Amino acid sequence: MIRTSLPVKKALKPRRCRSCGNPYVPISSMAKACSVPCALDLVRQANARKEARAKREERAATRVAKEKLKSRADYLREAQTAVNAYVRLRDANEPCISCDRPATWGGQWHASHYRSVGSNPGWRFNVLNIHRACSICNAWKSGNLTEYRPRLITKIGLERVELLEQESPVRKYDIEYLKRLKKVMNKKARRLERRIEQRKEAA
Template sequence: MKEIKPKECVVCGEEFIPSRTTQKVCGWSCAIPLGRTNMEKQNRKAWNKEKKIIKDKQKTHKDWLKDLEKVVNEFIRLRDKGKPCISCGSVNYTMSAGHYFPAGSYGNVRFDEDNIHGQCWFNCNSSKHGNLAEYTLRLPERIGKERFEQLQVRAKQTTLKLSIPEIKEKIEYYRGKIREMKAKPVEK
């Protein structure tokens, strides 16, 4: 017969000889607090799930669009990591997701990947309001003249109207792309 090795109690830390291989505590005096903490963890987990469902139900269309914008901007920053600023060409900068056609005026291309590129936050995006003169010169070089012309046509079309399920679908799509990009090593 195999010799039973002593274990350390997960609650009090004292050594004991277990009667079963799955036994974690030395006795009832330690089993009760362990059971309480496990129940508290389960209750907390259930409450967090319920709270997330309640928050999602209370979100407005505008809130969902903000969530989508955050996810798309994170994707753009990951996609353009290591590339120079689309406007000024600087390499060492704090990156933001700069829109060629402003998101407020051109809702149709607000989430268009050809319209959003890595841009230095302070110099170009904030101080120079997108530095559009330089952006206009460098954007066709980055995406190609044909895609640039198509972007200009799409921007002039009617405003994009997404339903909440469509927004949720796009959020999941971009989260998946972000997970893929974070999983693979950075290429230079």
Template sequence: MKRTPLQRKTPLTSGGPRRKRCPECRVMFTPSRDSQAVCGEIECAIAHGKSEKGQESARKAIADVGRKELQAAKERVKPKGQYMRVAQATFNAWVRLRDAALGCVSCNKPATWAGQWHASHFRSVGSSPEHRFNPANVHKACSVCNSHLSGNILGYQPELIRRIGLEAVETLLGPSEPKRYTIEDLKAITAEYRAKTRELKRAAA
């Protein structure tokens, strides 16, 4: 026998999930999960499932699951190179923002120069991949120096010494442990420098 609304009413609980009104029997209830649309009565669940609104909710739930599964599948097959490109682009954007008030590290073009700015590596990625994401090794440079003059290292080194000190530059030039980045490493780097970029933007606002 179906219980009366008074018997099925769920009492208010402080600090718990917000109560809802069942669309079928109109009784207030506390859902046990966010997606719960009706109270715990099987008759209400059946009636709601047959209704147009219930069927639409089911279609949306299935579509959401499908989208999540598709996204998860894309993540599983994404090559490491794609994670590397995203991590590098995120890191480079942070470098350019960090050095926004500075000129070119290699030729001292002023910050007001209207051309394209790059994030230039003092130790190249090819020769020293372990310094790829080292903030001390990467500084804002004009596209002329970075792209057409291979970083213009003769101009880069004196300015780098002025910025970070001789000892730090000697450390960059000295021996270092090789580094192989995993996908998890690259995800963490991307998250870290996205957060740092947001912090710089908030500070500049």
């Protein structure tokens, strides 16, 4: 039998415009927008996503390149910075470990080592050996150890202080260890920051 007419094209079901969200009847199955302005908006959105993705990929590539250029000393500094930041947050409500300056003192706060890093590298990252101190004691008075020790005994106990005063263990910090340490301490610092913010909100 010979057809004498073209088949009737079924109307497409209504759908929501991906740009404005309004319902519309598409003119084709490929249509995603209800109008030309909305179609142009979708194109702009797609281009913005591509640009953002390209920037993320570029930043990731830059980070990888920088990692390859880092020395062990760079990783050592980064790990120490992370540990120090955690200590300052941990002791945020405590006075200077070496003097009577209160936690509310408006100057700069440091993370002060009781046993110095140079002579006791094995205690470098031990958080019992590092405490929040004012910049005056730490930077200008070399830690002000005469006052540091009795306050440290009060804080952590004589047994632990005497342990720190023994010769530090020999440690060789490899790069993988330093990376893990930095990651762990940054995570702990973020947790402390959240707790501090929650206390402030509850006060």
